[in-house]
Amino acid sequence: MTTTKSKVVYSPSFTDGAEFHIPTFKLLKQDGSLYKGAKAPDIDKDKALRIYRAMVMTRVLDERMLAAQRQGRLSFYMQCTGEEAAVIGSTAALDDTDMIMAQYREQGSLAYRGYTIDEFMNQLFGNELDYGKGRQMPVHYGSSNLHYMTISSPLATQIPQATGYAYGQKLAGKGECTITYFGEGAASEGDFHAALNMAAVHRVPVIFFCRNNGYAISTPAVEQFAADGVAPRAYGYKMDVIRVDGNDVLAVYEATRLARKMAVEENRPVLVEAMTYRLAAHSSSDDPSGYRSKDEETAWREKDPLLRMQRWMEKHKWWTEDDEKKIQEDLRREVLETMKRAQKRPPPPLESLITDVYDQVPPMLNAQFEKLKAHIRKYPDDYPKSANDPAITAKGGA
Amino acid sequence: MAKMNMLQAINDALDIAMAGNDRVLCFGEDVGIFGGVFRATSNLQQKYGKARCFNTPLVEQGIVGFANGLAAQGSIPVAEIQFADYIFPAFDQIVNESAKFRYRSGSLFDVGGLTIRAPYGGGIAGGLYHSQSPEAYFAHTPGLKIVVPRNPHQAKGLLLASIHDPNPTLFFEPKRLYRASVGEVPEGEYQLPLGEAEVLKEGKDVTVLGWGAQMEVIEKAVEKAEKDGISCEVIDLRTILPWDVETVADSVFKTGRLVVTHEAPLTGGFASEIAATIQERCFLYLESPIARVTGMDTPFPLVLEKEYLPNDLKVYEAIRESIEF
Numbered sequence: 001m002t003t004t005k006s007k008v009v010y011s012p013s014f015t016d017g018a019e020f021h022i023p024t025f026k027l028l029k030q031d032g033s034l035y036k037g038a039k040a041p042d043i044d045k046d047k048a049l050r051i052y053r054a055m056v057m058t059r060v061l062d063e064r065m066l067a068a069q070r071q072g073r074l075s076f077y078m079q080c081t082g083e084e085a086a087v088i089g090s091t092a093a094l095d096d097t098d099m100i101m102a103q104y105r106e107q108g109s110l111a112y113r114g115y116t117i118d119e120f121m122n123q124l125f126g127n128e129l130d131y132g133k134g135r136q137m138p139v140h141y142g143s144s145n146l147h148y149m150t151i152s153s154p155l156a157t158q159i160p161q162a163t164g165y166a167y168g169q170k171l172a173g174k175g176e177c178t179i180t181y182f183g184e185g186a187a188s189e190g191d192f193h194a195a196l197n198m199a200a201v202h203r204v205p206v207i208f209f210c211r212n213n214g215y216a217i218s219t220p221a222v223e224q225f226a227a228d229g230v231a232p233r234a235y236g237y238k239m240d241v242i243r244v245d246g247n248d249v250l251a252v253y254e255a256t257r258l259a260r261k262m263a264v265e266e267n268r269p270v271l272v273e274a275m276t277y278r279l280a281a282h283s284s285s286d287d288p289s290g291y292r293s294k295d296e297e298t299a300w301r302e303k304d305p306l307l308r309m310q311r312w313m314e315k316h317k318w319w320t321e322d323d324e325k326k327i328q329e330d331l332r333r334e335v336l337e338t339m340k341r342a343q344k345r346p347p348p349p350l351e352s353l354i355t356d357v358y359d360q361v362p363p364m365l366n367a368q369f370e371k372l373k374a375h376i377r378k379y380p381d382d383y384p385k386s387a388n389d390p391a392i393t394a395k396g397g398a
Numbered sequence: 399m400a401k402m403n404m405l406q407a408i409n410d411a412l413d414i415a416m417a418g419n420d421r422v423l424c425f426g427e428d429v430g431i432f433g434g435v436f437r438a439t440s441n442l443q444q445k446y447g448k449a450r451c452f453n454t455p456l457v458e459q460g461i462v463g464f465a466n467g468l469a470a471q472g473s474i475p476v477a478e479i480q481f482a483d484y485i486f487p488a489f490d491q492i493v494n495e496s497a498k499f500r501y502r503s504g505s506l507f508d509v510g511g512l513t514i515r516a517p518y519g520g521g522i523a524g525g526l527y528h529s530q531s532p533e534a535y536f537a538h539t540p541g542l543k544i545v546v547p548r549n550p551h552q553a554k555g556l557l558l559a560s561i562h563d564p565n566p567t568l569f570f571e572p573k574r575l576y577r578a579s580v581g582e583v584p585e586g587e588y589q590l591p592l593g594e595a596e597v598l599k600e601g602k603d604v605t606v607l608g609w610g611a612q613m614e615v616i617e618k619a620v621e622k623a624e625k626d627g628i629s630c631e632v633i634d635l636r637t638i639l640p641w642d643v644e645t646v647a648d649s650v651f652k653t654g655r656l657v658v659t660h661e662a663p664l665t666g667g668f669a670s671e672i673a674a675t676i677q678e679r680c681f682l683y684l685e686s687p688i689a690r691v692t693g694m695d696t697p698f699p700l701v702l703e704k705e706y707l708p709n710d711l712k713v714y715e716a717i718r719e720s721i722e723f
Contacts, residue, residue: 101467133504142503149470150503154494160463161470161495168471171421171449178467190487194460201455356501357540359510359564362593362640365540 022231026245032311041254045318051092054112055084060331069284078139082279085305089252099178101149101158106181113146121342133352156189163199166206177205177263185216187230199269200237207259208271213278218291231273246276247305350389399582407550407583408438411557424451426478462488469509482518483530496566497541510564517573525700531662537639543567544638546610550581555590572611595642601631604655609635619713647679654685655720659708664692686723689716
């Protein structure tokens with residue numbers, strides 16, 4: 001049985017899909033006013049302030065932590081800069097209990113949901129308070145309380161997982177959905193195609209949110225795919241899709257709000273492609289000056305999503321220059337103070353080397369740990385991080 | 399007790415698990431109305447509905463990725479990979495995701511409810527893409543449990559234990575035995591312990607160790623050896639990861655000799671790991687080198703399958719050489 005309903009022709013008929021044109025949805029101009037005929041979504045002052053605060057917090061955190069990385073205080077960092085409207089605008093359109101399965105650049109989602117600067121710092125420095133127990137590189141955040149799945153480095157693996165997670169939500173019947181974020185580069189991985197196909201076939205309430213930010217490390221989008229972005233792929237899977245100006249927080253919010261409604265009310269997966277730009281490097285180990293021009297970056301800086309939102313709020317009299325000055329100063333101070341605190345905290349206990357591999361530590365792993373402890377006891381000066389660990393200093397140990 | 403073949407025992411285990419908890423789901427290629435290419439999931443869709451037992455598109459990385467997400471959400475997925483040979487597109491999802499979910503999140507999240515079933519092994523004229531035993535690839539991955547049953551009774555008890563275990567589990571089913579192995583299987587729920595080897599037969603001269611379909615081979619080889627007056631201790635490892643070092647070492651302390659057999663190729667096979675660990679533990683007790691009887695370091699052949707496979711004669715020869723060293 002085939003699902004094709006196409007008409008039959010008797011001479012060869014190729015098509016390249018050129019008849020499909022995906023429009024870009026925009027609401028907000030860079031000066032903070034709305035396009036003609038555009039209608040702003042229903043965002044009240046409290047919500048606007050919550051969104052904007054998360055945007056500024058993410059920006060400030062990025063600036064300070066990149067500087068900290070350059071000073072050698074932090075091993076690695078990845079910025080959200082330039083993509084705050086795409087990430088935070090979409091998260092704001094969800095319920096706070098919807099699951100977020102992010103790629104790695106979506107600290108803005110956590111900021112919006114209330115992850116504290118302390119929590120960010122504890123993970124970045126991998127100290128004893130890091131929920132991930134110092135096992136992953138910086139920016140691999142996670143929070144079960146905030147429904148934010150712990151980040152995993154392999155690219156795109158979260159996408160089919162989001163389909164599975166959302167399928168479970170559908171069976172649970174609580175009207176919740178999952179959003180999964182990824183870049184246009186990750187959309188080349190097999191996991192992306194597996195995820196969309198399965199979600200469409202099984203009618204899963206999941207939102208696939210592509211941050212098309214122009215570059216996968218150094219590879220520009222034009223070398224990533226020949227088609228018109230990622231959005232047209234949705235047709236192939238029979239999935240609804242919307243393309244949105246990713247620097248326009250109002251458009252992103254509205255598109256995601258409607259996508260969520262389709263997902264939870266009709267059990268339909270939706271693809272959102274947010275056209276944005278990675279103003280920062282891929283990571284602290286990357287230098288974009290080798291593969292793109294300053295002029296290009298400058299042109300995109302003029303579309304800064306934070307400025308656009310700020311001006312919109314000013315027009316509503318929800319925000320003033322003084323408010324801006326204050327929030328910047330407060331956040332900068334808070335970030336610096338918190339960083340100093342987090343840096344001074346001890347590392348996770350030595351035992352965290354062997355816990356959480358299984359629900360219980362298997363005998364072989366315990367044996368390996370005993371051997372390691374005996375070795376560290378013999379050469380404590382060579383293991384300054386662990387020499388004072390209770391597992392080492394405890395009397396009567398092996 | 400009822401007489402069942404291994405497929406019926408597996409089907410029974412899935413049925414019991416699904417009846418006992420509506421969060422248990424079975425899915426994979428063709429597992430729906432058709433019951434899977436081997437019919438391990440027969441009647442489950444009819445009984446529990448399309449939402450809990452269903453066909454997936456043909457995409458192994460999707461099946462396991464989906465299962466990971468589902469397990470993280472709190473469901474109990476039992477995903478079928480049609481042949482163990484086709485598990486490799488899902489390798490990344492298993493090795494980097496399933497195995498590390500708990501560790502990398504500091505236990506904020508886990509996929510402990512996940513079980514992946516896959517038919518493995520040769521002896522069915524399946525050629526190089528329907529005969530492989532990939533357990534060693536996964537045995538290198540902390541965070542997984544790997545289980546291989548030898549008969550219907552074991553299959554049911556170990557599968558139920560795998561489904562209930564709070565860790566992601568790979569359950570490799572010896573497909574040569576699906577219909578060939580028939581035996582008494584208790585009715586209702588029972589579980590056999592994971593991580594414990596079983597001493598099937600006590601002996602004093604040599605320990606012979608294997609798992610899955612090789613246990614039948616071992617049984618025949620040991621029969622031959624005992625006619626020569628050699629007393630063999632026979633152990634079924636049952637769980638490849640984490641494996642039961644104590645039971646194997648205790649046996650080798652007693653016998654002083656060890657023969658390990660598996661179908662997978664020699665180099666980097668799991669017998670290598672066992673040999674290394676046991677010589678470390680039992681060095682002064684060993685009377686002869688630890689012997690490995692395995693497939694060859696070639697892809698699995700089609701026509702010359704019998705020559706390739708470690709059969710009872712080859713295991714018998716290894717036992718004799720170990721005794722006569």
